[in-house]
Amino acid sequence: MRHLFKRIVILISIVLVLSSCGYKDIDKRFFVVTIGIDKAENENKKYKIMLKVAVPSPDIKTEQQTFIVSEYESNSVTGAVRMIKSKLSKELDFSHTKMILFGEEVAQDDVRELTDWLIRRRDIQKIAWVGIGKPNAENILRMNRLTEEIPSNALFLTFGNTGTDSVYILSERLFDFRKRITERGISPILPIVESKGKGEREYFEVNHGAVLDDKKVRMVLTSEETKILNIMLKRMEEADIRVDKDGEELFYIASEGSSAKYKVKVKKGKKPTVDVHIRISGILEEELEYTGTTNFKEYEKMAEQQVKQRVLHLLTTLQKENLDPIGFGLSYRATHFNKNDWEEWLAIYPHIDFNVDVDMKIEGSGLLK
Template sequence: MKRNRFLILAAVCITCFLLSSCGFKDIDKRIFVQAIGVDYSGNEKKPYKVTLKLAVPSGSLKEAGVKYTYLTKEDSTLAGAIRFLKTQVDKELDFGHTRALIFDKKILEKDFKETLDFFIRRRDIQMISWVAVGEPSAEEVLRVKPESEMAGSTVLTNLFSGNGVESAYITSTFLFDARRKMVENGIEPIIPIIRTNKDHSTLIVNHSYVFSPRHEPVKLNPMQTKFFSLMASRINKLDIEVKKKGENFTMSVDSARVKYKIITAPQKKPVLKMKIVIAGIIEESTFDMNPSELDTYSKMTAKKTKQEVLKVLRFLQKEDLDPLGFGLRYKATRIQNGKRYEEWQGIYPNLTFDVSVDAKIRSTGTVE
């Protein structure tokens, strides 16, 4: 027994000598990357232009002002650009707090999968980082300094996380979700667009791009983006404006539920039946509203919602886009035979949309 204990102790001691030293670095030896921007440089030999937004540590939380610094490098690979940028700072680049990845449209058009693949593979970049398209460029978006932004807390996180602003015009997309939808048949990623105003002091997010491996990305305008968010059940709060003969009013939706199913009966035209239930109150009106006519106002709102939803569905069908995942639903609700996606590609162009909307206005919003 004593001999065995001695051998075990000797083995442990020898192993300790072979272990490498600790790779941990103190926080004062690190600088945190808040966001990464990737643009197309225009040079085929070095197509990637990488911009890092770094939070500059301050001595006190009471110090006012936004403190950031920026590093930019063009290279033939993303990894090469980032490794070169490490030579421009005296601290280790820490990507553990990187929550926003901004891309130029051209770089995603060039190769969506390859570009995202680098960030998916890096172990120090979170899969729950937000993905967006920057206009006119990712670098210009990152360099915008809104007055509401605090040092160490980038405004991009508040735009997409839902903890700050809540808007149906913002289609927040995670890194892992964008990658999954790009490689999966039957659903396509929708990426929000971040634009800047003329003096580069404000960020605007109310458009989006739908990316498809079959053709160039297609831009959705604010109205299309809003009703896409409704159908995708991404948000419950939105407004619906109803106009009729000069009597206009706006319904503030507090809750929304969307259900749909795809019906493919033999010898019949395929139909997608969608049922939408919304509820809320009147937020604004240009005339005196009668509380006894809430049913009439509700029917008007339901009709308007149905019209806008059908416009978006038919637009996506015409452009051969499927960001709502109808094809994925079709595959999941049929017995697999290895050809379900090919079947769906033949069904989708001929699909008829049957949309029903049930709107419930609870109050005119007035106090008698």
Template sequence: MNRKWLLIPLIVFAVLLGGCGFKDIDKRFFAVSIGVDKGEKKRYRVSVELAIPSGDPKQPGDSIVFTEEADSIAAAIGIIKANADKELDFGHMNVIIIGKDLAKENLFTTVDWFSRRRDIQEIAWVSISASKAKDILEYHPKGEYIPSNNLLLLFGNEGTETPYVISEYLFSFWRDLAEPGIDPVLPIIKYIKGENTLEVQTSGVIRNKHLALVLNKDETMLLNLFIKQKVKSELNVTSKKYNFTIASSKAKVKYKMNTSGSAPIIDIFVSLKGNLEEKHREHQNVNLHVYEKITNQHYKKKFEKLLTKLQKEKVDPVGFGMRYEATHLGDEKVKISEWKRLYPQAKFNVHVTTKIDGTGIIK
């Protein structure tokens, strides 16, 4: 008798589950990546890459890209749903690509849809396409068994580790867009049609919710070292007599702000550690202390040049403004206005300390 009563909740649960809109896995398309471009006739041109499951686990997975234009992302997704014969599932979508032309406009309204959807993960990667986002979605390298897995491995550092990729989560990007004391940075993906490959070596700084500045690969590497504390990188050093490369194994950047004077003074302390990986001139003597001194001077100039460029363009990807607001009392709007006045006058003092452990296996 007791067992019969236990079956009642199970029967009720099964009835409710059948009527709550749950779809079987064979009646769903899994969206793995989405690209948003500026539309030709409408405001947005939305492209969604849908994974097609394969019955054979040894065969690479296939995918299809649906594209529609509409005045809102939600409307474009609705049209794509009408064209697909299965329900769209965004629970596995990990890559968001925004076209460069659209990135120059208000990104807050573009990202708004992604941040409000319950079925889109907040840990999805956000990036910018150098041309059309759809071109990136349609690219599939040889050996890719899961659609969009190459981008996922690249941004997540689970595959290759490179200092030229500044990865950014959706939740972090959305937060920095709303925070007045810091400007977010997104990686820029470039599709090289002639070579049929992707290149991610540059980055874009977002100011006032739109793409304001594009950094080259050397500037991206330095900024990545600054804000993400990237460790594995190759430090190329060139001077009149020396030309060599250091494989960095440890990197650390700290800074202190002094705003007591008329102009802020920002002292930046950079610590580098690694091994001499390659020297490009045969007659160079391997004196590690000399190499360390030259590296200090070389990267002191490079960091100062980068910070001066960011200051001139009135962008703050490091977050100096956020530090100023956190360490000063008063109304938030007043502090923001005051920092905007002080930032162009700030002086940067960069101190670089390099420690070279050895010269590799060569004795």
């Protein structure tokens, strides 16, 4: 019996050695850094799938980035990727895919089935950034920026907070985008990456966001609305607060810290409300009309009033469109455990009043006294 057991162990060991796991060395792989999805030019196809592939250079000292964009039109992402693989000599590797861009037309149609493929692929990172390419994803993918040493690195630095740091950039990761699509009570959001310029002066700009329903874009935010939404979502503490007087810019406050809290209140016999409390502290960064005052109380009141108006404008506009990117509905469902809590919220949300309170603190005037 002991000899039989030894033979079985030896046979299993031989089988494991002979079997192949399909692993391929790094020099036999193409690394996909960005995925772009546009509407197909062929009327019989749905999508144009584009893969931006980084081509390693043997000279590590070279400053020129090398990449190829391989594309194929298909009714499914799976079919397109399989056909793209037949064009290339190496295996496609999606483990370094950090950016996924939907074309403007695709985002205005339906993105649910596309996110389904992205989530199911085990080799695509769920922390990859997602956005909308304007006018399309192809323009952004084929852009060859002089400041990039690595293909698509400008996009990674823009959304990863490792490069630029702007309150106008609405960063969104794949896992959160998927959650917002499937979860009731919170609307999906995406940044808009817009191509500008031509030739060597070509660049992209990110200062607008889009709010979707469960499948497509319903509302495009202005730069100011995008900034307010970032503050409300507590994704950015530093921001510039513009204060106007008689329609003209008066001064700017550079916030060094901000916080936002909200509470949904629904009681029988009382009108439902959402109480929003925003706290911002910072310094007086610029005065366009010098007053010479060192008493900032008046400036703080002006800033509080104007921030309150902008927050109210954004919240009521989203309410009219039946959109909820901040997640008031999710908060309501988390505290009400009825079987029909979602139907209750759909009836409540259009009639909710927003009570906004802003606490502004100017801590100094920079290096000026």
